[in-house]
Amino acid sequence: MKKLLLLSVMLIFLLVPSVLGQDVQIFLETTQTKIYAGKSGSIEVTVFNNQNFTDTFSITVWPPQLGDVTTSIENPNLRIKAKSNESTKISFSAPECADESTIQFEVSASSTTTNASASQNILLSVLRAFTVCISDFKLDKYGEIEPNESLKITTYLTNPTSKLSPQFFIQVNIKLENRTVGSFDETIQPILQKSTKIVSYVYNFSEHASPGRYRIEVLLKDELNNLKARKEETINMKIVNKTSTQSWTDVGILSAVTTIKVKNEGNVPVPIKITTSIPSFVKNLFFTEFEPTLETSKDGWIEYEWDFESVKPGDEVMIKYEIKLLYVWLFALGTVIVVILAFKFVYGPTVVKKYKPITPTLGKEITIALEIKNKIRHEIENVEVKDFVPALFEVSERFDTVRPESIKKVKGGTVLTWKFNLLKPLEERVLTYKIKPKMEISGTFKLPNAYVKYLDRKKEVKSIVSKSILIKA
Template sequence: EDKMTVKIVPLKEALEITSESNDPEKNTVRFFVRNNVNADFKNLKINFSSALFNLENQKFDLEAYSTKIFDVPVEDLNKIEAGSYIVDGLVEVVSGNGDIGGKIYIGEKQGIETTESNEGIIIRENKIVKTNIGNVVEEVNIVVEKGAFSRLFTTFNVEPNAVTRDSWKVSYIWNKKLGPVETFEVVAKTNYILPLLVFIAAGFLVFGFKKFYSKKIEVVKSVSPVRTKGGQFALRVKINIKAKDNVQNVSLVDKIPAVVKVHEKFDTIKPDKVDLKNRRIEWNFGDLAAGEERAISYIVYSSIGVVGRFALPSAVVVFERESEIHEVESNHVYFLSEQVLE
């Protein structure tokens, strides 16, 4: 009597989903459905689902120990992290339904893309961007170096993980793990506006000191009110000249405002010339040695009352020094309500 042995194999063991390593650059996933038993499957209908794709209503026959290949387009596969992904299959056969499963493997691709830009002059911006163009997690490092001076005016969009110093150089270091398609951006801004303003102010200060101390003659003009018996408007004009170095052929010219007259009496040194037509008074002092001074004082008056601010022009001193002619002006003065402001 012949005997026949029948082995019942569950569907999930009879049919298996598997794959080799898929190249992420191809944007196509290849996987297989393998028949592991010595039996043919007719009119299979399978709906596949995974985190990468959904593939429905796949109808086919599968002979004993044979394999069916599936190629499925997957958009931006190169941006998906490498590794294994579960695929489920809902199988419909004549005898009923069942589930099968397996894994799809995505191969590794490594790559970090770096872009760097520098913009601006007074406000200098240095931007460094690291992008993971692979499909595995990678650690990136960014280093920004600054001098001991420029670092004082530099700020960052992200705080560095570490700071090292080497003599006059300071290095700022960032470390970060990036997944596929992730980016890491560091922006360093160095603002030179403040040091530039300080430099300009210092320049003006030095220029002012240099100009002040380079003057060979100092001329100071002042005015003060004078009381008169008739109540006329009158001012005493004083001009003081001091030589800071040996100078020759020194002369002083002072202009007379149009609304006033010059009193004929001069308190100190009489002028060499009073030009009423051009309204100028001139003194000639000859040569002056360093430290030597001359003081001029005279009175101007007017029978017409002056209301408000009364301005007087600057006095001018002309002299020679080492065969060159120089000209120096005094300060500006004006009279207002018995006050003299300079």
């Protein structure tokens, strides 16, 4: 109906401009309009050029801003042919927290070449859909944030009107893509007129919060849960690549078990590599339930490597390997025994039996020597040396050194015995005796070991024995 009326008026002015006697005329779509706080609206403005030539007209709104309301013109300069018209739009905007009011604006059209001008007034009413608005929304951090950090979210709720607000609700959501990772809900009691309430929440991102752009939004809802206002901010979560390693060894009597744990402390999946090295000589003592990915050997060491392609944030991988100490103990025990025997051989009393190589023939004497030496650093007492001569040989009654204390015929041969009260440290005695075959000998004949018995410094009876000797015919 309004458009039909406007077209009728426009037609009258086109047909009878001389009657009106104006060079320019301006018509508004309506002289009264309304907008809601936080929204914008527009009206159409038509300008008539009643002159006999084409002209440019400047479109203005006065005041361009009044209170919280701002204006804008779609095309502030209209080029209009003679006896013709053109239209543009004027927009009005009010912020979300604007109070309700009625404002008058003047819309003018002025020729840029002549003094021709015209104007019309419009009344604008600013209305509120809800009493309370979100006047501000802040984060205590912007740009980037790291896992395990906290974020303070502050919302300013304002009642710009002159009346008490109703009870309402706010909801704060923390979202990654379309997934909500955290939220806060609260019922807000009525806010006094012309006052602001500040509400803050602290959100703690997890230790392994996923990287990406997070949206922080606040929603204001009425008592019926209808959305009345919304604001949001964004913040980026950094990519963190970080791992931690723990290792320890439990040593028992029979084995040593080493455990290695590696944890993904970051917020993205990562590949993990575990390595360990052991000396090459314990390779055969190495056992593990987890087959190594790679084994390399260099400079007397063996390195084992376990590869895990993708470990999720917060997950850990673990390997265990064992060194069997039983074999080590056996090896060490054998080594100790060898050392002790070698020590005794090198540093203890010794007896060596030998003879001068000759071809043994019937009636020809063979000289046998027994060399007894005390290699330890203390005296040995009650030294008794015994040697046995098989019955095949006869013992000569001539002795080049000390004569035996006894020469005793026994079954199968003769026993020679020498006795000394003591042997001092590093003292050596050489005992010799002669034997001769009672018959012709062919091949090889073995003379048995010689024995030495003595008391050590602890008065314990000890004995040593020589090696046997072979006589070749």
